[in-house]
Amino acid sequence: MRLDRDGPVATVTLCRPDVLNAQTPAMWETLREFSRQLSGDVRVVVVRGEGRAFSAGLDLSVAGGADPDPGGGSFADLARMSPEACADRIAEFQAGFTWLHRPDLISVAAVQGHAIGAGFQLALACDLRVLADDAKLSMAEVTLGLVPDLAGTKRLVDLVGYARALEICVTGRRIDAVEADRLGLANVVVPRADLDAAVRDLTAAILAGNRDAVVEIKALLAGAGGRSPVDQQRAEREAQTRRLRDLTGATD
Known part of the structure; x- marks a missing residue:
């Protein structure tokens, strides 16, 4: 894996x-x-894969123990742990995905x-998804007798609803880019040759907004599902008050 900064x-x-x-x-x-x-001035994180695929999923040679992995995540390694230790280890794996939810x-x-x-x-761990028209999505864990456990289930339900998420997960079927767009899994679908340009355009549009306003907006929307209408309206009022005071330099 590689991390680049621009x-x-x-x-x-x-x-x-x-x-x-x-x-x-x-x-x-x-x-x-x-x-x-x-660093603290990073505002946008783009996640991508080299070559012709984003990611084909779990490397089964490692998971099966054929290729020892210092991550200690083979099925056998996890099965030998106590239930509590296994759950703690999976929580560490999840942390590799959930930091992409960060409010900043x-x-x-x-x-x-x-x-x-x-x-x-x-892909679900990210706030936004730009899909090439050759994209194929699948929650295939069920085909291995497993469940999705890398923090993707809530995001999937939030995006497509319970019934559709259940159907996607229990069948493990492939979803093409057209259906992904229709279901709300994609923010935009573009020809494969235009993927990089579309990501650059989206990134530029995000960066054009006031950073503090963008952070407040993300927090408002990310928390909306767990709030009542009254609580959400209160959150809007409080966020707007902070923005007005910041923009005008008001002090107590």
């Missing part, structure tokens, strides 16, 4: 194109570490080709 934009790139950017526990550790390396960042997934299992969940 002013207020950080780019996380999965760099295993020979295996369609299949993921390992060690990569999730690296993802978590990237979150600690970002807008995260954008640039998705081409396959985004399967852990790849789909990595």
